[in-house]
Amino acid sequence: MSWLTNFVRPKIRKLVQKTDVPENLWDKCPSCGQMIFHRELNQNQRVCPHCGHHMRIDVKTRLELLFDEGKYERAETPRVATDPLKFRDRKRYTERLKEAQAKTEEQDAIVVAFGTMAGAPAVVAAFNFDFMGGSMGMAVGEGLVAAANLAVERKAALVAVPASGGARMQEGILSLMQMPRTTIAVDQVKEAGLPFIVLLTDPTTGGVSASFAMLGDIQIAEPGAQIGFAGARVIEETIREKLPEGFQRAEYLLDHGIIDMVVPRKELREQMGRIISLLTKRDEAA
Amino acid sequence: MATYLEFEKPIAELDGKIAELKHVANGGDINIAEEVAKLQAKTEKLLKQTYAKLTPWQKTLVARHPERPHFCDYVAALVSDFVPLAGDRAFADDRAIIGGLGRFRGRPVLIMGHEKGNDTQSRVRHNFGMAKPEGYRKAIRLMELAERFGLPIVTLVDTPGAYPGVEAEARGQAEAIARSIETCLRVKVPLVSVIIGEGGSGGAIALAAGNYVIMLEHSVYSVISPEGCASILWRSAEQAKEAAEALRLTAEDLKQLGIIDEIVNEPLGGAHRSRADTATRLGEALEAALARFDGMDGDEIRRQRREKFLEMGRQGLNA
Numbered sequence: 001m002s003w004l005t006n007f008v009r010p011k012i013r014k015l016v017q018k019t020d021v022p023e024n025l026w027d028k029c030p031s032c033g034q035m036i037f038h039r040e041l042n043q044n045q046r047v048c049p050h051c052g053h054h055m056r057i058d059v060k061t062r063l064e065l066l067f068d069e070g071k072y073e074r075a076e077t078p079r080v081a082t083d084p085l086k087f088r089d090r091k092r093y094t095e096r097l098k099e100a101q102a103k104t105e106e107q108d109a110i111v112v113a114f115g116t117m118a119g120a121p122a123v124v125a126a127f128n129f130d131f132m133g134g135s136m137g138m139a140v141g142e143g144l145v146a147a148a149n150l151a152v153e154r155k156a157a158l159v160a161v162p163a164s165g166g167a168r169m170q171e172g173i174l175s176l177m178q179m180p181r182t183t184i185a186v187d188q189v190k191e192a193g194l195p196f197i198v199l200l201t202d203p204t205t206g207g208v209s210a211s212f213a214m215l216g217d218i219q220i221a222e223p224g225a226q227i228g229f230a231g232a233r234v235i236e237e238t239i240r241e242k243l244p245e246g247f248q249r250a251e252y253l254l255d256h257g258i259i260d261m262v263v264p265r266k267e268l269r270e271q272m273g274r275i276i277s278l279l280t281k282r283d284e285a286a
Numbered sequence: 287m288a289t290y291l292e293f294e295k296p297i298a299e300l301d302g303k304i305a306e307l308k309h310v311a312n313g314g315d316i317n318i319a320e321e322v323a324k325l326q327a328k329t330e331k332l333l334k335q336t337y338a339k340l341t342p343w344q345k346t347l348v349a350r351h352p353e354r355p356h357f358c359d360y361v362a363a364l365v366s367d368f369v370p371l372a373g374d375r376a377f378a379d380d381r382a383i384i385g386g387l388g389r390f391r392g393r394p395v396l397i398m399g400h401e402k403g404n405d406t407q408s409r410v411r412h413n414f415g416m417a418k419p420e421g422y423r424k425a426i427r428l429m430e431l432a433e434r435f436g437l438p439i440v441t442l443v444d445t446p447g448a449y450p451g452v453e454a455e456a457r458g459q460a461e462a463i464a465r466s467i468e469t470c471l472r473v474k475v476p477l478v479s480v481i482i483g484e485g486g487s488g489g490a491i492a493l494a495a496g497n498y499v500i501m502l503e504h505s506v507y508s509v510i511s512p513e514g515c516a517s518i519l520w521r522s523a524e525q526a527k528e529a530a531e532a533l534r535l536t537a538e539d540l541k542q543l544g545i546i547d548e549i550v551n552e553p554l555g556g557a558h559r560s561r562a563d564t565a566t567r568l569g570e571a572l573e574a575a576l577a578r579f580d581g582m583d584g585d586e587i588r589r590q591r592r593e594k595f596l597e598m599g600r601q602g603l604n605a
């Protein structure tokens with residue numbers, strides 16, 4: 001069997017979100033405070049219908065909305081040695097891993113999938129923020145390397161969708177080494193003449209932002225996403241600078257010339273498909 | 287006046303006694319001279335014992351020692367005809383990263399690295415070795431210059447990390463670091479990196495994705511500072527010692543884990559106690575490291591570097 005497992009069209013899943021709202025019927029928008037009917041919010045891709053605030057979404061929902069008709073094949077990501085440093089803080093790293101695996105039903109913080117976006121073939125490497133804050137260790141690095149190889153093999157664009165606080169501290173120096181490793185991976189896609197597109201989602205910070213996630217041929221961000229190198233709290237605490245309004249938000253990065261565009265969630269698939277088609281000189285969709 | 291670290295108190299006391307005795311000894315008082323020699327032998331023994339088994343946290347303190355030799359000291363000791371080059375051609379010259387052309391044991395090279403400064407004024411001037419985007423962009427420019435003229439690149443890494451500030455973020459700190467890493471990995475000339483003090487996170491790897499990576503014996507290299515790690519994972523910076531242990535940030539650990547290629551031993555009591563000797567030892571190691579790539583063509587040099595990083599961690603670590 002190939003390492004690409006055939007993936008059946010995802011079933012309509014119940015979105016279970018933590019909420020204070022009684023009986024899960026209503027969600028409260030953290031931005032405008034409006035109460036939103038839970039089903040309405042999910043139908044709207046978890047974007048507030050009142051103010052347009054983009055809430056975080058889980059990785060499966062992300063893949064469904066990026067690929068045409070929500071259909072994709074999922075690629076297995078390579079297995080890596082668990083807990084290479086035998087790391088232990090207040091808890092063992094192996095325990096933290098097990099908890100995250102149980103919670104998310106995933107092996108680690110990245111999912112790699114293949115499909116089309118508005119007709120254009122693409123490999124998506126999407127971070128799972130629910131898995132230890134989307135932190136990047138060896139498994140995530142290997143996932144990106146595998147995604148890059150798959151893109152080259154399939155002559156498809158590579159789309160990286162980070163949602164990560166940065167490095168997986170429990171893997172120490174090995175997590176730092178994922179910065180050069182992932183950089184090599186995406187450069188191999190570029191050298192094959194294929195587009196590398198980054199969709200920055202909330203949040204993208206630390207070692208993830210300072211490596212492959214800032215190296216896209218095209219840099220796209222979701223509205224309001226927090227994107228930056230140093231955490232806002234670190235800046236405030238250590239440098240004692242007051243943070244300007246909207247600091248490190250997608251729109252701030254756009255204003256400062258760091259990204260190409262901010263694209264609302266519901267327009268992502270079309271826009272990214274259009275970009276890939278133009279860059280790869282694909283014929284217009286019939 | 288020498289600076290002693292907390293764990294060096296017994297050594298400081300002995301040194302103090304020696305200085306006192308020397309001070310009172312006018313001329314050739316044989317008894318005092320004998321006493322001094324005895325104390326000096328004792329100090330040496332104590333230094334040897336202490337430095338032979340430094341804990342990871344103690345190494346962190348040694349790596350940050352204010353008198354530890356910095357970039358400019360090594361350049362002064364090892365490089366002739368040094369021509370410093372400034373600026374990123376877009377915004378400013380960031381003095382947290384210094385670089386230029388020079389001759390190392392007869393061989394023209396491009397050498398650059400973080401400079402922390404050695405007194406209040408120079409520390410501020412060099413921003414304590416914490417670079418901003420313009421620093422990494424200068425580094426990129428210099429690496430590309432070296433590649434154009436086929437000069438090997440030597441980087442000396444010594445930084446607490448990239449500067450965390452509002453302006454640095456506004457000018458694209460993350461992008462600048464990412465591009466610097468990318469440039470390290472792309473150039474078709476040899477890149478030899480040495481962690482000479484503190485290898486702090488993204489700010490360090492931005493200059494350290496080299497074909498061959500060396501660490502000085504008491505330097506440290508880590509994804510996060512022990513204090514930062516402790517405050518996140520232990521919820522208290524007080525646990526920095528435990529975090530330093532857990533992070534495996536010493537040269538010995540990193541060599542064992544296959545992350546670095548070589549350790550250069552420091553003189554007795556650390557680099558700051560014999561700066562000239564340290565520079566000579568580093569010079570020997572650098573010369574041998576650069577010689578490894580003589581006659582290798584550009585594509586091969588790049589391929590070797592890439593494969594090395596891609597393989598890293600794949601076989602697990604020898605933890």
Ligand SMILES: [Zn+2]
Pocket residue numbers: 029030031032033034048049050051052053
């Ligand atoms: Zn709202």
